[in-house]
Amino acid sequence: MRNPQAPAAPTAPTxxxxxxxxxxxxxxxxxxMPEADAAxxxxxxxxxxxxxxxxxxxxxxxxxxxxxxxxDMNAKPAITIRTETPASLLIEADRAAGPVAMMRGxxxxxxxxxxxxxxLALVRATTxxxxxxxxxxxxxxxxxxxxxxxxxxxxxxxxxxxxxxVSTSPISIAVxxxxxxxxxxxxxxxxxxxxxxxKRTGEPIPEGWALDKDGKPTTDPRAAQIPLPMxxxxxxxxSLMIECITSLIxxxxxxxxxxxxxxxxxxxxxxxxxxxxxxxxxxxxESFRREVDRLVKALKSLPVxxxxxxxLMPGERGRRTFERRSRDGIPIxxxxxxxxxxxANRLGVAMFPSSR
Amino acid sequence: MRNPQAPAAPTAPTxxxxxxxxxxxxxxxxxxMPEADAAxxxxxxxxxxxxxxxxxxxxxxxxxxxxxxxxDMNAKPAITIRTETPASLLIEADRAAGPVAMMRGxxxxxxxxxxxxxxLALVRATTxxxxxxxxxxxxxxxxxxxxxxxxxxxxxxxxxxxxxxVSTSPISIAVxxxxxxxxxxxxxxxxxxxxxxxKRTGEPIPEGWALDKDGKPTTDPRAAQIPLPMxxxxxxxxSLMIECITSLIxxxxxxxxxxxxxxxxxxxxxxxxxxxxxxxxxxxxESFRREVDRLVKALKSLPVxxxxxxxLMPGERGRRTFERRSRDGIPIxxxxxxxxxxxANRLGVAMFPSSR
Numbered sequence: 173m174r175n176p177q178a179p180a181a182p183t184a185p186t187x188x189x190x191x192x193x194x195x196x197x198x199x200x201x202x203x204x205m206p207e208a209d210a211a212x213x214x215x216x217x218x219x220x221x222x223x224x225x226x227x228x229x230x231x232x233x234x235x236x237x238x239x240x241x242x243x244d245m246n247a248k249p250a251i252t253i254r255t256e257t258p259a260s261l262l263i264e265a266d267r268a269a270g271p272v273a274m275m276r277g278x279x280x281x282x283x284x285x286x287x288x289x290x291x292l293a294l295v296r297a298t299t300x301x302x303x304x305x306x307x308x309x310x311x312x313x314x315x316x317x318x319x320x321x322x323x324x325x326x327x328x329x330x331x332x333x334x335x336x337x338v339s340t341s342p343i344s345i346a347v348x349x350x351x352x353x354x355x356x357x358x359x360x361x362x363x364x365x366x367x368x369x370x371k372r373t374g375e376p377i378p379e380g381w382a383l384d385k386d387g388k389p390t391t392d393p394r395a396a397q398i399p400l401p402m403x404x405x406x407x408x409x410x411s412l413m414i415e416c417i418t419s420l421i422x423x424x425x426x427x428x429x430x431x432x433x434x435x436x437x438x439x440x441x442x443x444x445x446x447x448x449x450x451x452x453x454x455x456x457x458e459s460f461r462r463e464v465d466r467l468v469k470a471l472k473s474l475p476v477x478x479x480x481x482x483x484l485m486p487g488e489r490g491r492r493t494f495e496r497r498s499r500d501g502i503p504i505x506x507x508x509x510x511x512x513x514x515x516a517n518r519l520g521v522a523m524f525p526s527s528r
Numbered sequence: 529m530r531n532p533q534a535p536a537a538p539t540a541p542t543x544x545x546x547x548x549x550x551x552x553x554x555x556x557x558x559x560x561m562p563e564a565d566a567a568x569x570x571x572x573x574x575x576x577x578x579x580x581x582x583x584x585x586x587x588x589x590x591x592x593x594x595x596x597x598x599x600d601m602n603a604k605p606a607i608t609i610r611t612e613t614p615a616s617l618l619i620e621a622d623r624a625a626g627p628v629a630m631m632r633g634x635x636x637x638x639x640x641x642x643x644x645x646x647x648l649a650l651v652r653a654t655t656x657x658x659x660x661x662x663x664x665x666x667x668x669x670x671x672x673x674x675x676x677x678x679x680x681x682x683x684x685x686x687x688x689x690x691x692x693x694v695s696t697s698p699i700s701i702a703v704x705x706x707x708x709x710x711x712x713x714x715x716x717x718x719x720x721x722x723x724x725x726x727k728r729t730g731e732p733i734p735e736g737w738a739l740d741k742d743g744k745p746t747t748d749p750r751a752a753q754i755p756l757p758m759x760x761x762x763x764x765x766x767s768l769m770i771e772c773i774t775s776l777i778x779x780x781x782x783x784x785x786x787x788x789x790x791x792x793x794x795x796x797x798x799x800x801x802x803x804x805x806x807x808x809x810x811x812x813x814e815s816f817r818r819e820v821d822r823l824v825k826a827l828k829s830l831p832v833x834x835x836x837x838x839x840l841m842p843g844e845r846g847r848r849t850f851e852r853r854s855r856d857g858i859p860i861x862x863x864x865x866x867x868x869x870x871x872a873n874r875l876g877v878a879m880f881p882s883s884r
Contacts, residue, residue, distance in 0.1 A: 330830060334830070
């Protein structure tokens with residue numbers, strides 16, 4: 173299955189998306205999830221790998237299983253609707269796996285948007301939401317403009333503080349076009365995943381990325397503990413507001429509970445926000461797509477910064493990686509492969525075949 | 529009226545908010561606006577001064593009058609509803625003054641949110657939107673969480689390009705608390721207003737703020753032409769998505785028209801987005817306010833970065849300035865005073881009394 177032209181990590185084993193989805197779904201089913209839910213979680217994780225967002229991909233499988241075993245993730249959640257209005261739902265996710273709860277929210281937001289023009293699903297008490305672009309892209313394929321947010325525990329410095337106060341709170345916004353445009357970004361300068369990657373390689377990190385455990389700026393990846401917010405007060409302000417419009421409306425505060433050190437605050441918990449706007453209720457969706465294409469073309473016609481080399485749209489690099497990895501397979505770092513192998517042995521699940 | 533303790537610009541004249549609102553309303557009425565509209569525009573501009581956002585305050589009065597005289601701002605707009613759904617409205621603003629159109633949108637979004645849980649008003653074909661925090665704060669006072677966005681012409685570099693491609697596209701998010709929390713930020717590293725201020729003082733600007741007319745990075749404020757996006761691809765990506773979910777849904781593209789150099793693209797035009805979420809439809813609004821207060825307290829209890837000196841919430845500095853300037857008056861730079869004086873003479877409006 174390995175393609176000798178695959179540019180990434182030539183010595184790492186690779187496997188196809190189908191193979192990895194089958195393996196992941198099998199693991200989650202063994203861990204107690206209904207088959208349909210296990211398939212959703214597998215699809216969201218492997219999609220992240222296909223897009224090149226490996227920090228949100230199959231390397232999360234062992235962590236998800238740990239969360240189930242610790243009782244923080246519920247493999248058989250009773251997902252219910254707590255409140256409903258003509259344009260919105262507050263969904264009680266009962267500690268469901270993030271992908272299961274967020275897809276439930278996405279489907280609900282799209283349905284509400286078809287009825288009311290705009291639909292909002294607040295997803296209460298979920299777990300690691302996964303790569304948000306998956307959900308906004310799913311809504312964009314239904315003819316929606318979509319916004320997804322996720323709130324979690326404090327792991328990013330609040331501007332002006334020498335300690336973590338807000339979360340990486342990702343924001344994704346997607347719209348349809350001939351190719352959809354999909355922004356998916358953290359409100360921190362750098363994601364926890366990238367910081368952990370730097371820890372593994374040991375390469376110095378740029379100034380302005382992170383603080384050490386005492387809240388002092390550092391460029392040593394091993395000392396780096398707390399990523400800084402993007403653009404100072406703007407990033408931490410956005411993250412704070414995301415907690416307010418997601419966790420506080422859903423009556424499931426995460427930051428305050430954790431900063432106060434309550435028992436609840438020490439558990440793995442997230443909340444999500446998915447909004448859909450039905451383009452067909454405002455005008456002709458085909459005209460909208462054409463205008464997106466026109467805007468992309470206008471931006472790509474600007475003079476290129478030689479340092480950047482190319483003008484990219486949000487989500488464009490991910491789409492290219494998706495195409496390449498769909499064809500050539502997904503590279504799996506040896507450490508991740510080893511962890512998955514150990515997990516497979518422990519659960520009695522057959523390890524997936526790989527290129528090596 | 530001048531207070532000797534006023535910390536800003538000790539030699540500048542000052543005037544009270546009431547005085548300035550009366551003057552501004554008089555000017556706009558002379559320029560053709562109905563009295564009620566003139567009062568709204570005056571209130572939004574002077575509110576910005578009270579909050580310390582002088583770039584969005586009375587210094588805009590001459591520019592607004594220019595826009596009316598050029599036919600780009602309509603003093604007597606026929607504001608209509610183009611499309612309406614249970615949770616949304618697309619408002620045709622007919623080139624109304626931004627504050628008039630955006631307040632119409634805010635009122636509509638709040639009304640829709642009371643009916644449907646969530647309300648979205650898209651404001652099509654307005655002009656300079658003013659300080660967005662005014663609108664989200666107005667909605668927060670009605671028990672709403674609110675989001676406002678504004679789209680305008682390309683004046684900020686698109687990441688990877690050596691030219692302007694996106695706009696400063698501000699984002700404001702507000703929620704009620706004992707004191708409301710109000711984020712109001714541009715998606716550029718620095719606002720055009722701050723860049724213009726640096727041009728006036730001649731002080732070197734930090735690296736990473738702006739490009740010169742050829743698209744090269746510069747620290748010379750006089751050479752600086754194009755602000756850079758906040759956090760590189762994140763800021764320009766957000767700005768691009770704001771154009772998509774505001775201008776393109778409203779079928780009034782701004783960036784592409786301008787980048788292509790069409791006749792429409794050379795005119796002053798903006799579009800706005802105001803969303804309200806009715807907290808009472810999701811839970812107890814009093815509990816929500818208490819949770820906001822609790823979160824603020826938890827963040828303010830973090831260890832302070834000595835360089836910052838203090839941990840501030842979004843909008844907190846503006847609230848302090850509001851209190852001080854409400855008491856001590858609003859300082860008016862000599863250049864702005866001179867421009868207003870010349871305008872008053874030209875229109876035959878009495879110049880406002882000031883401290884000097």
